[in-house]
Amino acid sequence: MSQTITRMEYNQEGFDAFLQARKEPQWLQSLRQNAWQTFSEGRWPNQKDEEWMRTDIRLFKLNKFNSATETGQPLPNAVLSAGVELAGSCSSMDGVTLHHHLDPEWAEKGVVFGSLSELANQHSDLIEKYLFQKAVDPNFDRFSALHAAFWSSGVFLYVPRGVVIDKPLHSIAGMSDGGSDFAHTLVILEDGAEATLLSESASPDVNAGGMHCGAVELIVGNDAHLRYVNLQDWGQGVWHFANQKALVGRDSSLQWTVGALGSRLSKVNQHVSLTGEGGNCQVNGVMFTENKQHLSYHTLQQHEQPHCTSDFLYKAALQDSSRTVWRGMIQVDEGAQKTDGYQRNDNLLLSRAARADSIPGLEIEADDVRCTHGSTSGKVDEELIFYARSRGFSRKEAIQMIVTGFFQQVFDRVTIESVREALGLAIARRVRDYE
Amino acid sequence: MSDFQLACPADEVPEGGMQLVELDERLVILFHVDGQYYCLDDVCTHDGGPLSDGELLGCEIACPRHGAKFDVRNGEALTMPATQATAAHEVKLDGGNIYVKINDD
Numbered sequence: 001m002s003q004t005i006t007r008m009e010y011n012q013e014g015f016d017a018f019l020q021a022r023k024e025p026q027w028l029q030s031l032r033q034n035a036w037q038t039f040s041e042g043r044w045p046n047q048k049d050e051e052w053m054r055t056d057i058r059l060f061k062l063n064k065f066n067s068a069t070e071t072g073q074p075l076p077n078a079v080l081s082a083g084v085e086l087a088g089s090c091s092s093m094d095g096v097t098l099h100h101h102l103d104p105e106w107a108e109k110g111v112v113f114g115s116l117s118e119l120a121n122q123h124s125d126l127i128e129k130y131l132f133q134k135a136v137d138p139n140f141d142r143f144s145a146l147h148a149a150f151w152s153s154g155v156f157l158y159v160p161r162g163v164v165i166d167k168p169l170h171s172i173a174g175m176s177d178g179g180s181d182f183a184h185t186l187v188i189l190e191d192g193a194e195a196t197l198l199s200e201s202a203s204p205d206v207n208a209g210g211m212h213c214g215a216v217e218l219i220v221g222n223d224a225h226l227r228y229v230n231l232q233d234w235g236q237g238v239w240h241f242a243n244q245k246a247l248v249g250r251d252s253s254l255q256w257t258v259g260a261l262g263s264r265l266s267k268v269n270q271h272v273s274l275t276g277e278g279g280n281c282q283v284n285g286v287m288f289t290e291n292k293q294h295l296s297y298h299t300l301q302q303h304e305q306p307h308c309t310s311d312f313l314y315k316a317a318l319q320d321s322s323r324t325v326w327r328g329m330i331q332v333d334e335g336a337q338k339t340d341g342y343q344r345n346d347n348l349l350l351s352r353a354a355r356a357d358s359i360p361g362l363e364i365e366a367d368d369v370r371c372t373h374g375s376t377s378g379k380v381d382e383e384l385i386f387y388a389r390s391r392g393f394s395r396k397e398a399i400q401m402i403v404t405g406f407f408q409q410v411f412d413r414v415t416i417e418s419v420r421e422a423l424g425l426a427i428a429r430r431v432r433d434y435e
Numbered sequence: 436m437s438d439f440q441l442a443c444p445a446d447e448v449p450e451g452g453m454q455l456v457e458l459d460e461r462l463v464i465l466f467h468v469d470g471q472y473y474c475l476d477d478v479c480t481h482d483g484g485p486l487s488d489g490e491l492l493g494c495e496i497a498c499p500r501h502g503a504k505f506d507v508r509n510g511e512a513l514t515m516p517a518t519q520a521t522a523a524h525e526v527k528l529d530g531g532n533i534y535v536k537i538n539d540d
Binding site: 047 | 457483500
């Protein structure tokens with residue numbers, strides 16, 4: 001069946017048409033208008049800005065992309081939900097919601113889950129209280145303002161006080177070649193709640209282009225526990241920009257697993273604030289790059305209160321002439337005594353032309369803390385390859401084993417089997433033979 | 436290996452000057468030195484910054500960030516902190532236009 005798809009450019013006319021086509025509460029329209037104003041008055045970051053000095057976006061041209069009201073493209077296959085019994089699921093393609101479903105068992109307990117766009121009217125008061133209010137700042141940079149003006153579809157999860165969801169929820173955002181995606185993820189766990197959200201993004205093929213300009217907001221109340229998985233597997237022509245922030249309350253925990261595999265260029269800001277005493281956050285990052293991919297991850301683990309722990313581990317393997325930039329910061333606020341903060345970034349260079357920049361940092365304003373960081377970069381040990389080959393393995397099999405072993409440390413921390421398998425398979429598929 | 440493609444009219448690159456152009460989703464710099472045209476990637480191999488903001492002195496372009504110098508004729512790194520050459524591309528002049536063959540190696 002043919003469909004009429006309205007496409008709107010990211011300019012004043014396109015924004016007006018976008019706003020008019022959406023039947024949204026007044027507060028949300030105002031929020032979008034303010035963000036559009038910020039975007040219109042702002043400038044794109046450039047390599048003279050400290051944060052962007054290693055990431056060149058001069059070839060990014062916003063006018064190559066537009067916003068669609070409908071999509072006729074098929075959704076890429078999901079990998080995180082394979083063989084997993086789910087409490088709910090939702091999907092979108094090119095920023096258009098395709099479906100969302102929550103098991104009635106959880107809806108009866110007050111859980112809300114589905115497309116943020118679809119739920120913005122139904123749960124207006126709840127969403128207004130959190131959307132761009134506590135975590136992500138729509139005025140942070142021009143990309144965050146553009147996202148706040150044009151976000152669509154996305155995921156909303158609300159778990160009321162004391163409700164423990166014992167099955168994962170799943171979301172997938174697809175993007176067709178040359179399309180755009182402005183998905184926004186908003187997760188709210190009230191005190192004593194628990195949930196697991198598996199979130200993935202994908203293109204129809206490995207060379208597909210497009211643009212993702214997104215945001216993630218995770219708000220974890222007191223004594224609450226969230227496991228969040230974010231697998232980014234866009235095509236290698238996609239520009240990926242994201243601002244992500246989590247707030248972790250008193251005696252709560254957040255386990256955040258990141259799989260960064262796709263995109264032509266990624267610039268991601270990942271910020272976790274430990275806002276309540278005794279909060280804990282573990283971040284597990286897996287990055288694999290090839291060809292001319294450029295993935296730049298900037299992490300910030302902010303200790304606002306005492307007796308909190310944070311543990312960030314990012315491991316990256318790079319082949320061809322790809323490049324990663326990892327810039328991590330542990331920030332300990334005054335009064336956040338007894339902090340235990342750790343950050344580590346390991347890089348495995350599979351070719352001579354690959355390059356990994358690793359810049360860990362500390363900013364400590366309290367005087368009774370334990371904060372450590374580390375970074376390693378190296379290539380595959382030829383002796384290991386020689387040993388494996390002497391045992392009958394090909395060079396490629398040997399490298400695959402070594403790469404898998406390199407990532408094992410982070411896989412061991414991931415407690416969800418389908419996630420471990422999906423990441424392991426995706427990486428093994430990509431590893432090539434190098435002399 | 437790609438074919439020669441039109442970069443820009445030759446008169447847009449004055450003698451002793453340079454011009455940034457986009458070819459094949461790649462940013463390259465055209466140089467005009469001593470009557471000859473040359474082309475390099477707009478990348479300092481030290482930290483990946485753009486060379487096109489740097490100063491051209493004779494056959495040398497200096498990275499504005501840390502002062503690494505490159506030979507515009509072949510991309511060779513001439514001074515620390517750069518140690519690796521930046522990609523150089525073949526150039527030809529035809530009908531008043533500059534054509535560049537991108538070196539993908």
